[in-house]
Amino acid sequence: MNFINNVIVKTVKILPKSVIYLFAKKYIAGKNLAKGVATTKELNAKGITATMDLLGESVTRKEDALGFVEQFLELLDTIEKERLDSNISTKPTQFGLDVDFDFCLEQYEKIIERAVKYNNFVRIDMEDSSTTDSIIKLYKTLYKKYPNNVGIVVQAYLHRTFDDVVDLNENPTDYRLCKGIYIEPKEIAFKEKDEVRDNFIKILDKMIEDNCYVGIATHDKPIVERAYKIIADKNLSKDKYEFQMLYGVTEKLRTQIVNDGHKMRVYVPFGEQWHFYAIRRLQETPALAWTMAKSFLPFTD
Numbered sequence: 452m453n454f455i456n457n458v459i460v461k462t463v464k465i466l467p468k469s470v471i472y473l474f475a476k477k478y479i480a481g482k483n484l485a486k487g488v489a490t491t492k493e494l495n496a497k498g499i500t501a502t503m504d505l506l507g508e509s510v511t512r513k514e515d516a517l518g519f520v521e522q523f524l525e526l527l528d529t530i531e532k533e534r535l536d537s538n539i540s541t542k543p544t545q546f547g548l549d550v551d552f553d554f555c556l557e558q559y560e561k562i563i564e565r566a567v568k569y570n571n572f573v574r575i576d577m578e579d580s581s582t583t584d585s586i587i588k589l590y591k592t593l594y595k596k597y598p599n600n601v602g603i604v605v606q607a608y609l610h611r612t613f614d615d616v617v618d619l620n621e622n623p624t625d626y627r628l629c630k631g632i633y634i635e636p637k638e639i640a641f642k643e644k645d646e647v648r649d650n651f652i653k654i655l656d657k658m659i660e661d662n663c664y665v666g667i668a669t670h671d672k673p674i675v676e677r678a679y680k681i682i683a684d685k686n687l688s689k690d691k692y693e694f695q696m697l698y699g700v701t702e703k704l705r706t707q708i709v710n711d712g713h714k715m716r717v718y719v720p721f722g723e724q725w726h727f728y729a730i731r732r733l734q735e736t737p738a739l740a741w742t743m744a745k746s747f748l749p750f751t752d
């Protein structure tokens with residue numbers, strides 16, 4: 452990230468939440484479950500499936516994690532009751548990964564048990580690199596017990612990911628493959644756009660070769676085009692992959708992919724704890740973040 456982007460990132464972080472929300476709301480379904488349900492229904496009506504996420508992360512107190520577990524159980528009940536076409540996405544630090552691994556594992560078991568009851572599915576999101584080892588360990592432990600109801604995310608910007616995938620592919624894994632959104636040091640992460648793209652495609656190839664299910668999570672047209680070619684060349688059947696996008700991002704490309712006949716899943720985040728998520732989205736689009744900062748700061752025209 453260059454100097455200007457660094458300044459923008461720092462500026463965005465200090466703006467009042469109310470200002471950030473004005474700009475960030477296009478990426479968030481709303482602040483409560485009802486809004487998440489309404490957005491998911493709209494997507495489903497367009498033939499798009501969803502993965503719903505009640506926002507929250509970096510929990511430091513077990514009682515907060517327990518509160519989130521209750522809300523995720525309610526979310527799974529609601530998906531079933533409302534007949535939504537949606538699974539759920541979860542962040543391990545929301546369930547206390549930073550506090551106690553075994554406690555976090557226990558919370559996941561409660562959630563996945565409920566997902567099993569409804570024949571639903573729990574995606575474990577990948578967080579920053581300080582958590583990669585423990586998230587992989589968490590996933591592997593859960594996979595042994597619930598092989599059909601849990602999947603993991605891997606990040607193409609990390610040098611280690613190809614090897615992680617080779618290791619994980621000992622079992623038929625259900626992946627989401629994305630570039631990765633956290634700001635990682637160059638010692639462990641690719642920084643050049645083309646390097647990340649090439650690694651994304653190399654990993655995607657490996658997943659397909661090893662017969663895994665892949666959620667191709669990107670808004671990057673060159674990657675989508677290269678993925679199309681792989682899908683066509685390998686004559687990949689539709690039950691082996693889907694495309695995934697974030698709510699509010701590149702809707703034109705999303706429609707194009709749906710019209711081309713591919714399955715599309717949209718990540719639908721909602722809830723009171725939208726702040727960290729919104730900051731990360733804005734950091735990804737410095738132009739938007741800068742427009743926002745300029746409109747608020749007194750020293751810019």
Ligand SMILES: Cc1cc2nc3c(=O)[nH]c(=O)nc-3n(C[C@H](O)[C@H](O)[C@H](O)COP(=O)(O)OP(=O)(O)OC[C@H]3O[C@@H](n4cnc5c(N)ncnc54)[C@H](O)[C@@H]3O)c2cc1C
Pocket residue numbers: 575576577578604606627629630631632633668669670671672695696697700701717718732733735736
């Ligand atoms: C379904 C899904 C789940 C994800 N889960 C995780 C996860 O668990 N862990 C993780 O680290 N990362 C996750 N990510 C984020 C991902 O790692 C990337 O940071 C993000 O998708 C941007 O990368 P890109 O491949 O879209 O390429 P980019 O090159 O960043 O974006 C391509 C184009 O998309 C558009 N675009 C991208 N972002 C925005 C935006 N915010 N606003 C407007 N336009 C935008 C722009 O036109 C841009 O040129 C997820 C992404 C998706 C789609």
